[in-house]
Amino acid sequence: xxxxxxxxxxxxxxxxxxxxxxxxxxxxxxxxxxxxxxxxxxxxxxxxxxxxxxxxxxxxxxxxxxxxxxxxxxxxxxxxxxxxxxxxxxxxxxxxxxxxxxxxxxxxxxxxxxxxxxxxxxxxxxxxxxxxxxxxxxxxxxxxxxxxxxxxxxxxxxxxxxxxxxxxxxxxxxxxxxxxxxxxxxxxxxxxxxxxx
Numbered sequence: 685x686x687x688x689x690x691x692x693x694x695x696x697x698x699x700x701x702x703x704x705x706x707x708x709x710x711x712x713x714x715x716x717x718x719x720x721x722x723x724x725x726x727x728x729x730x731x732x733x734x735x736x737x738x739x740x741x742x743x744x745x746x747x748x749x750x751x752x753x754x755x756x757x758x759x760x761x762x763x764x765x766x767x768x769x770x771x772x773x774x775x776x777x778x779x780x781x782x783x784x785x786x787x788x789x790x791x792x793x794x795x796x797x798x799x800x801x802x803x804x805x806x807x808x809x810x811x812x813x814x815x816x817x818x819x820x821x822x823x824x825x826x827x828x829x830x831x832x833x834x835x836x837x838x839x840x841x842x843x844x845x846x847x848x849x850x851x852x853x854x855x856x857x858x859x860x861x862x863x864x865x866x867x868x869x870x871x872x873x874x875x876x877x878x879x880x881x
Contacts (some may be wrong), residue, residue, distance in 0.1 A: 725748045
């Protein structure tokens with residue numbers, strides 16, 4: 685592949701990454717996951733006549749047990765989702781329903797939280813990086829270098845191209861880091877996003 689072709693592939697990868705700039709932000713994945721968990725727990729449609737439709741949601745609590753279980757296991761995003769729902773309902777003088785026991789328990793005993801970065805905090809970012817690597821393969825590159833050429837930077841691969849595209853977007857990520865993301869692309873989360881389950 686010529687230098688001109690490589691630049692065209694970098695531009696194609698960058699186009700995919702620019703379509704979802706928030707997806708590359710670390711906090712975006714956490715906020716998105718929290719919203720998804722809130723919806724799965726029973727946050728539903730809003731009253732279209734509400735003064736603030738984002739805040740004036742309905743809460744059915746039909747699936748809240750799964751979220752409470754995650755929070756009790758130390759998932760900080762699940763905990764934040766439960767507390768955001770509880771805070772919203774309390775401010776609007778709505779009953780907490782199934783959340784009440786969790787809120788009382790954590791107020792009394794404290795939140796059980798796992799240390800370190802949440803394993804799903806960068807899933808949306810990683811997903812879009814995988815989409816960009818996939819696009820480079822559609823344009824004729826191999827996704828990764830072979831072990832024989834790993835030390836030789838003479839031939840571009842999808843991961844090296846995406847690392848270059850990220851660098852152009854002022855996101856510092858090495859080819860090796862992109863490869864690690866590409867290597868975990870078959871995780872259940874990516875399948876859920878693609879299939880929509």
